[in-house]
Amino acid sequence: xxxxxxxxxxxxxxxxxxxxxCSVSAASxxxxxxxxxxxxxxxxxxxxxxxxxxxKTSNEEKPTSENGPTTAVVEERKRNRTxxxxxxxxxxxxxxxxxxxxLFPIRVPITLAVTPPLAKFLARRRLIKTGV
Numbered sequence: 001x002x003x004x005x006x007x008x009x010x011x012x013x014x015x016x017x018x019x020x021x022c023s024v025s026a027a028s029x030x031x032x033x034x035x036x037x038x039x040x041x042x043x044x045x046x047x048x049x050x051x052x053x054x055x056k057t058s059n060e061e062k063p064t065s066e067n068g069p070t071t072a073v074v075e076e077r078k079r080n081r082t083x084x085x086x087x088x089x090x091x092x093x094x095x096x097x098x099x100x101x102x103l104f105p106i107r108v109p110i111t112l113a114v115t116p117p118l119a120k121f122l123a124r125r126r127l128i129k130t131g132v
Contacts, residue, residue, distance in 0.1 A: 006111065009112060016115060028107060
């Protein structure tokens with residue numbers, strides 16, 4: 001649904017839509033990179049959004065014992081995989097890029113909302129030549 005509207009937007013506004021989308025992506029990557037470098041556990045944040053995490057299923061059961069979670073589950077929660085990946089060279093940037101890809105369904109509506117008013121503003125200022 002949003003993919004078709006995004007293609008229509010690119011046809012109608014061209015370079016403006018592409019510039020807005022690239023700017024939103026760059027801001028997203030920069031924000032995610034700063035968050036990852038400051039040891040924010042991005043993995044747990046994405047796990048809270050089931051539609052954005054394709055590996056998470058809603059019927060997933062966690063192993064438990066009579067007294068609560070098993071030690072394996074408790075140990076897994078203590079381990080911060082985001083921090084481990086960010087410690088490697090280039091890991092933080094790669095992780096920010098991957099999280100940016102997961103956030104595509106959020107970036108497209110932002111692009112759809114910002115592009116038409118920006119194109120009208122640029123056309124009024126005669127910075128672009130368009131029939132908008």
